[in-house]
Amino acid sequence: MGRSTQSSSQSPDSGAARRPSRARGIPEATVARLPLYLRALTALSERSVPTVSSEELAAAAGVNSAKLRKDFSYLGSYGTRGVGYDVEYLVYQISRELGLTQDWPVVIVGIGNLGHALANYGGFASRGFRVAALLDADPNVVGTTAAGLPVRHMDELEAIVADQQVSIGVITTPPVAAQQVCDRLVEAGVTSILNFAPTVLTVPDGVDVRKVDLSIELQILAFHEQRKAGDEPTAGESVLDRAPGPVRAAAAKLRRAAGGTAKAEAAKGPSAKGTDGDLSAVMPA
Amino acid sequence: MGRSTQSSSQSPDSGAARRPSRARGIPEATVARLPLYLRALTALSERSVPTVSSEELAAAAGVNSAKLRKDFSYLGSYGTRGVGYDVEYLVYQISRELGLTQDWPVVIVGIGNLGHALANYGGFASRGFRVAALLDADPNVVGTTAAGLPVRHMDELEAIVADQQVSIGVITTPPVAAQQVCDRLVEAGVTSILNFAPTVLTVPDGVDVRKVDLSIELQILAFHEQRKAGDEPTAGESVLDRAPGPVRAAAAKLRRAAGGTAKAEAAKGPSAKGTDGDLSAVMPA
DNA sequence: TAGATTGTTAATCGATTAACAATC
DNA sequence: TAGATTGTTAATCGATTAACAATC
Known part of the structure; x- marks a missing residue:
């Protein structure tokens, strides 16, 4: 009850929020x-x-x-x-x-490259989706045009959603702004959100969130790609780590028994980039 | 065998191509x-x-x-x-x-708004993905820069893939070009493809394709959104169409018995936009 | 009628989840 | 030791698929 997190769109579901799927x-x-x-x-x-x-x-x-x-x-x-x-x-x-025989006004929030790409996306208009408004918080972006539409300021959000009865919002902001934008969309009356920011959004019951995550798709490809090329153990990788379940588990236990040093070692090893940069912006507005 | 179609990324799989998933x-x-x-x-x-x-x-x-x-x-x-x-x-x-402890050079083909957005995407670099090259077929685009990288001509594809051992390609071209670009990528040696064009790609065995489809996500949201708002039958919709399975099936039979007219009628009705525009370009380059 | 193709059944497979014994 | 939390089991659920009877 109360608030739930969204279902993942690209994975075989989600789990967290059982939508009224059936x-x-x-x-x-x-x-x-x-x-x-x-x-x-x-x-x-x-x-x-x-x-x-x-x-x-x-x-x-x-x-x-x-x-x-x-x-x-x-x-x-x-x-x-x-x-x-x-x-x-x-x-x-x-x-x-x-539900495509009816008109679905949509707002797109965050007009950087991705917002532009979506505004121009042919598949929207042809499927009953109509861009009701493009919104951005950056004064330098507000007033420019994209796909023939003016970019309007976030302050107009509530009025636009109410006036045009917008029920679907698309978030293409940097991740730090996503939850805040999401809250405002929901507060204004939007009940379906398509999230491109790499953030887990929290929404009240009754609001659907689907997410599209560009980097996750690449990571899944990398996983499969990795096992196509030879299967030589990577530097720093114990042969035991490649063994079947039980053996691997035993190896982990041994490492822990050794006082946790193995863990610390591994965390340094070839992943020196360990604490790697964050997923910054979906796209720098 | 030989060629298979890709697995869908955003649906609970796919079916067509059983990848070496497990x-x-x-x-x-x-x-x-x-x-x-x-x-x-x-x-x-x-x-x-x-x-x-x-x-x-x-x-x-x-x-x-x-x-x-x-x-x-x-x-x-x-x-x-x-x-x-x-x-x-x-x-x-x-x-x-x-597989993120290694470096994954990636080529992005089709440098429109979406290609730009991806080139700038922070989540790539931070996860071991490195943009090896941006490619486009349009002479007006070639030579410009995106995310600090020069856009190079498609003709350089093969050399770049070979030189930098690129195994992952991202397709952000208009849909008509997607299969052709895909073929060239595969021929050049790419074995994993992330496809943003709304097209079903055909690839040889051993090549993974994942797709991200912006319009499909919105359509799924619309489906759920539709059932949130009241459930009043849409104009032109028979009450029987909302009945439980068996009754609905019977209704369909009745329509067919009537000589197929019901079908023709329905196809006109409120979906006058019937033969609606195609999904044009992923984004107009 | 004979051939084609749907709609459905039933078997199988994979994913989710609660519960709890193992164990830190 | 007592409390906390993992790793695993087993039950359940949902999705996939081949096969075929129904029927156009």
Whole structure:
């Protein structure tokens, strides 16, 4: 109750805040794939393709066809056996399910490079998202234009949210400002937040937060990349550290038994950069 | 086999391409959370906090403590019962596990607003990622500087990747160019790709692709937002469409029995924007 | 009718979580 | 020793997938 932290968007969920995910019975994993299907269907629609099979559509969306059929089964029986799915009809049904048949005014707070990129992002306008306002706290930025819109001062936030009934806010500020901006957005009435700042935001119940973290994605890639190249132990790495679970645990115990020196050693070793710089700004405004 | 499509990064996986996820036994969901823990630990380290309990660290990372302890158990026994975890030691162990104790040269292709934002992103340099080069195909962009680095021409791609042993590439081009850029990156020797273009990339086995999709995140928020506000049926929406599964399926059958007209109708209805604009560029270079 | 393809079932797999014995 | 906290177990939940009956 009270305040909860957001669910992570890029990891297989989150945990912390159980959103009303299964509202109306659609699994969260399915919801996350609907935009993928919609994109593939939109492309087919533009090529005037009338119908598509689960196999074809799945290939276009990059998923397996059984999964796609299962996903669609949560929406209803929108296909025709022996034929496939009517492209236009599916586009409409998925759009409606996602809530894209209505207009969603959005405010973007923090107009640096990333804010600019988002303001210009073609995928927004075409999906029912409308940039209601660009906001920044920096007087040097306020008054400039981005994507044809004037950057307005944070002080106007509350009025804009109220006037245009904004329910979605995008945070592209430096991390130190993120929680504060988040609080103001929530206070003003915003109930969904897309956070690009590398910060864990705390929000009241009823407010959804999704986050996009650029550096986390790279770190996950690095993890997998690391195990592609040979598997030679890194300098300073004990062979025991690569052993199976039980052996490794025993090794850790031995180190501790040695008086904790092993830990201190390791913390210095090749990670001399240890206390490395912070994740500074999402992007320097 | 041969070519596979990438795994989605922001959805609870993917399916298409089973990566060597459990290499050495660490679940993918855990790997995705390690960067979160690392960030929280780095903050503690900077405040010179010597030890932290699973409860405290979990709160800082926005997850539940049982999950955190389970995650850490895959890495080894790095804690001390009754005490907690040594912050410096954990920072080192997680960094090493993620492969961040080594240097990762990265190329960024497509230097528009998003490319700029990434080039300036503080979280990169501080995590062992080094921007080896910024590349663009546009002669008007080539030669300019971003984040203090010169933007070089795509033609230099192969030489740069070879010279600096780049294994990670970031694609921030318009979607139409993404697959082509991807092919060139892979051909040059890159084996991990972070894709910001709203396109499903096809890559050979052995190449990892993660994607970050700005518009998908907003669409997922819209889905949840939609169900917060009242639940009044949208114009053009049959009450039957909101009924439980079996009834809805029956309704769909009735529509089809009616000769498919219902589908055609629906496709027009309130989604007049039906064949809506495409997701144009990630960001107009 | 014969061929194609959906929608659903059921088995499997992976992730989450509470609870608690081990142990510092 | 007593209190604290980890590491692990086991139960539960949700997601994936192949297979196939239903049916166009």
